Amino acid sequence: DTGVSQDPRHKITKRGQNVTFRCDPISEHNRLYWYRQTLGQGPEFLTYFQNEAQLEKSRLLSDRFSAERPKGSFSTLEIQRTEQGDSAMYLCASSLGQGVPGELFFGEGSRLTVL
């Protein structure tokens, strides 16, 4: 399968713990996005990478969140000192392009539950 893959698919953690999610985009895609989705809402933008450069980050994103994309391939999203409000589905998406952003292809998501 050459789609976007995410790991782990489910994570249950206690409040205050750190968690890390990994995303492997479609191999030739240079753009990578992280979104967060809660029940009844659409995906909320978190951050965007073009190759290895993090070019955009949501103003609403807490300093507890950090993302990396070393070498422009896979990406990790880390949440430090988790809070119950961090419970959500974390979606990774990738796309290919140089100009106007195009279609995003999503992974199956990583569901986080903070107890």
Added chain:
Amino acid sequence: QKEVEQNSGPLSVPEGAIASLNCTYSDRVSQSFFWYRQYSGKSPELIMSIYSNGDKEDGRFTAQLNKASQYVSLLIRDSQPSDSATYLCAVYLGDSSYKLIFGSGTRLLVRP
């Protein structure tokens, strides 16, 4: 005002009917518009993209864009129970940003 607005629904239609889903957006210079389908517990799946005013048809789906009215819609002809899902409208804003902004989605229920 939200950047992308959709009626949350649910929109209930009988099998075989036309389902009409609507979306408005706030930024006049937006250039790219997308419809995603999301089944419960699954990730969004791209259905249609539209970039210029008018209609774009793909099988049973037609996307309609009116940039002057800042309005984009999705028509689903011959609706099937398998079309029951949440439909998300997504827009790239025209502020040199690369982020795709999603509406909260409209839940569609197709009754057999």
